[in-house]
Amino acid sequence: MNQRSGTPSAISKVHAATIQKTDCCSLCSNEHSIDICDTFKKITVNSRYAKAKQLGLCFLCLKRGHRTTNCKSDSSKWCECKGKHHPLMHSKDKESKENSTEEAANKTTTDQAIAGSSKRSEEPRTVAKCEVPSTPTVASKQVLLATAIVEMVGAGGVKHNCRALLNSGAMANFVSESMCDILSLPKSCANVPIVGVNGTKMNAMFKINATVKSKTTDYESSIDYLVVPRVTGALPSLKLNSKNWPIPTELQLADPKFFIPSRIDILLGAEVFFDLLQVGKIRMSTELPILQESRLGWPIYNVRSVTGVQNCHASSSNQYNEQLNDLMKRFWMIDEQIKDQLEGDECESHFISTYFRGEDGRYVVKLPFRKDAGELGDSRTQAEKRFKALEARLEKYPDTKQKYKGFIYEFISLGHARIL
Known part of the structure; x- marks a missing residue:
């Protein structure tokens, strides 16, 4: 209690703790940052890029949690070449590689070509590689x-x-x-x-x-x-x-x-x-x-x-042979399927049982009819309605009616229809 004012005073307590933060190396798991890790320094620059990408590290600060494009680290800590990468990610022997002799270039392995693609963006990068034997140019x-x-x-x-x-x-x-x-x-x-x-x-x-x-x-x-x-x-x-x-x-x-x-x-x-x-x-x-x-x-x-002849007008390809083999294979497959389907086919048996040869030498065969054809149903009433509608329409056009009657009589005389 405050003796002067006679009012109780509020007592506040503050607890502070100091914790020493230590960085854990993403590569060797020791208590140090990866940029001072001896293991990381001993590997090649191309291997560092691969490890950083594998561990999800930023190429600028070598820390996790963000991409290189979003890194907010101090630019003074960047590489001296002004490239957007950490000094440990800079290839010191790049210049010597670019000035290497043609003989050394011909011996470059595929792994080195892939590793070379990870160099800084503003330098020319190898996108595709085609190795041609180094032979002197002769007249073709x-x-x-x-x-x-x-x-x-x-x-x-x-x-x-x-x-x-x-x-x-x-x-x-x-x-x-x-x-x-x-x-x-x-x-x-x-x-x-x-x-x-x-x-x-x-x-x-x-x-x-x-x-x-x-x-x-x-x-x-x-x-x-x-x-x-x-x-x-x-x-x-x-x-x-x-x-x-x-x-x-x-x-x-x-x-x-x-x-x-x-x-x-x-x-x-x-x-x-x-x-x-x-x-x-x-x-x-x-x-x-x-x-x-x-x-x-x-x-x-x-x-x-x-010199420099590029085309030779002669073909040596197995493409047509392969296409022909594939076509023949499909043909035989279809032929086998047809044979299987025709084993129980009734068409052949119908032909054998009904055909005969006419006097003029032509073969005649009876038309086959489906035995399981359904009934036509009650269509007489509808047919009569349509016929009466046709008669009523023909009454309006006498010439057309006469032609229609002549056509019907000719149809009957030819045996294509009969009067019921």
Whole structure:
């Protein structure tokens, strides 16, 4: 009690406790933070990134509970490179890796390529890697195939320019579907198997007969062409620099733009190939192609050394064989199912028991009727109502009524109906 005021005084008590907070290492579970952990420091930077991601640590402060983008730690504690990561997460040997020799790069393993993807975001990162054997660049050989610009006569005698490939190794002539649509010529069924390199197979389902005419001579020929989706790829594979080739200016080239990659519309095979050739031949030099005289002009062909050839027009794939095997497998499965269903089929037994051969040689069989067909029900009343409604309507149109009566009498006379 307060003696001066005579009133009781309130007594308050405050209890304070001091607890020493110690950080527990997420890696080794000892009483220290992970940034001073010897175990964490001994592993590589890439392994530190992996461990931090596994333990859910922030890459800036190496603590749990938030993402790196939401970290509010003091920027003065960031790495000296100004990157948004802890100093322990900085790769000191990054510069030496970027300046490594080509031989060392070729020996890089897949694990190192994956680890390299964890470097800081502002530096170039390896997204995809393709290792190519380090071999000296040598001149490849590009085969320059003989091509010619010809005229194809389509429907109505309309002429269309197209680019032809002259190929003595083909046993048939081919036309692309796009060119076939332009010609608008009638198709006929063919179903001819076409076998290519490595035994690849496809079927040409249609063929057309078209007339091809030369643009330089009076040659023309009417032959059959198998219709295929595409004859081949663009030829030549690469654009050629023919400015310095000593091509005689007085010659009429079969394909004036032979050096520019373009699509092939038709292929002229051995059926007409040797008939097109003539005796003239000009060899410009040992390193340049040959000019060959033909009824289509002077096509250019041979082997010329060029670098960087990217395409080779030869196919070696098992895709068509796999598709054919799958198709045959499905066919036999369906056939087996049909056989199972037909074992107890009544159609065959009905045919055997009811058929006979008429005097004219035709086979006659009795129409089968379902034995379990239900009754029609009470439809007479409804039929009579419709018939009377029809009579009332025909009374309004005498001409139509007369034609209707004539049709009914003819129907009865032919035996298709009878009066009940």
